[in-house]
Amino acid sequence: MSRILFAWELGGNLGHITRQLPIARQLRRMGHQVFFVVRDTAAAAQLLTPEGFAYAQAPVNVDKKRLPHPVNYAEILIASGYADPAVLLGLVQGWISLIRLFKADIIVVDHAPTALVAARLTGLPAITIGTGFEIPPGHLPLPSIRPWEFIPTDRLLRAEQYVLERLNALATPLHGGTLERITDLFQGARKVLATFAELDHYGIREGENYVGPIYTGSTGHAITWHLIDKPHVFAYLRPDAPGFENLLEALSKLSAEIIVVAPGTKPAHIQAFAKPNLRILTQPVQTEQLFKMTDCAVTTGGAGTVSQCLLAGIPLLLLPQNVEQFLMGLRVEALGAGIAVRNNRQEHDFAWLLEDVLNKSRYRQSAQAFAQQYAGYEPGCTIDKVIQLIDNTLKTSACSDMNAS
Structure with a gap:
């Protein structure tokens, strides 16, 4: 059986863990070892501790300097520590250390771009799951996330170039390949758009495979409505x-x-x-x-x-x-x-x-x-697709290792 690492780095609230949790449950039932690295350990204590899953704190930028209103995915990365080469190196090395400590065979990423960088640098197979916002479309430039404002194209382009320069500066010391686009990170991983096309934050993307959302409505206390004759x-x-x-x-x-x-x-x-x-x-x-x-x-x-x-x-x-x-x-x-x-x-x-x-x-x-x-849609079917993707990726990686040896 395999060792599977779940990663969550950016974003708040419980949504990222609740999307990962039903996948992790099924993988554990299949005999795999599962470990979580999470942005918010309080959220993990609420959701993962009762389930008996082990977890650790994700590497995060502790610098309080923030870009007030990021306008695209590249600026989100800049606001998350990518502006400072030392901070970025520390984040990447932190993820690499966690990958090696857990001896992961594969990493399943939910809004964890630096974990994707670390996976790329270590050659670890990766799957990235997102609702749309976490997986930007491969447009040049990366599109604005503030469509109600006028954002100059030059700003969007400069932000991506800025991030690429800092990421590619890590390639030589960490023995990795360079990137031409930020979205190369997602192309190198197996991508799962876990949403409906109509609910993609960037709008419907032609040619994409939307597998549908992952959620559970059965977690928590059972309650009922008391008043029948009221809305x-x-x-x-x-x-x-x-x-x-x-x-x-x-x-x-x-x-x-x-x-x-x-x-x-x-x-x-x-x-x-x-x-x-x-x-x-x-x-x-x-x-x-x-x-x-x-x-x-x-x-x-x-x-x-x-x-x-x-x-x-x-x-x-x-x-x-x-x-x-x-x-x-x-x-x-x-x-x-x-x-x-x-x-x-x-x-x-x-x-x-x-x-x-x-x-x-x-x-x-x-x-x-x-x-x-979407009558008849069942999140369980999407979970099964993700499990199959993880299984196929593990088998492909095992075959590649055998051929290399």
Whole structure:
């Protein structure tokens, strides 16, 4: 059996681990050894510790200097430490050390570009999984992630050239080959676009194989709706989301039953806003059955939650906290299945938007049309495809090693 390393380096919240976890479970059942390297060990403690998976902290840039608003994937890398040759060398060497310490046979990457660099330099087979945002299209220049702004083409080109110069400077001391494009990292790995084409943050890419999202609706506590004769609103949020308290005020005044799942919410907030028709929970809940009677969902725009809601025909009110989530909001709006909140996050704004999504049939009709288009989709089938890809990659690598010897 093989030793399989799962890597997560950039991005926040639980979505990256929840996408990796069902794959890791199946691989472990098959007898493989699985190890995680994660950006957020608190998230790992919540999701991986109960499952008995071992994990370690990913190499991360501790420099607090940040590019305020990256405009493409290259600038995301610059903001993550690639601007400083010493920082980048340390990140890459850190990943190489983890690969060698675990004696990995393959690495499965989810938003971990520096792990891909390390895999390339060590000759380790790699598979990269992403929703679209984490795997940019191979355009020259790398496209803007702020399509609502005018970004000069020269800036986009300079950012990629800047990153390439720093990556290629590592090639000689670390005995690796140079890159012509940043996206060569993804071409060197087996790529899995784990999303639907309509929900690709960059827009639909012709010729790409979209395998569909990976998520689980069965993890967490089992809960049910209590009120049969009221609309049902489900919210999955973070308490640090801008306007969170205003949203709770607006939700509490709806003539509906509301369940809010908000990990990290302070007990004082729960006591202040909880009502007979409003429950505020801090632990994950099972949504598979819950969504069968949900009339509206409120969330930040994570790909897994959005996909699951649309597959259940549920219209969405999205409160994006970052550019990735806002791009997802634009995709949902393009489908006509919901609204992405902009800057106005006062209580009366939320009240109007909630009533709009709940009561205007066009949002539900669009969400139901999406659900009908992908009726019968099962995340388990996508997981099986990824498992098969991992298995084939391991076999190909083993054959190459035998031929080389």
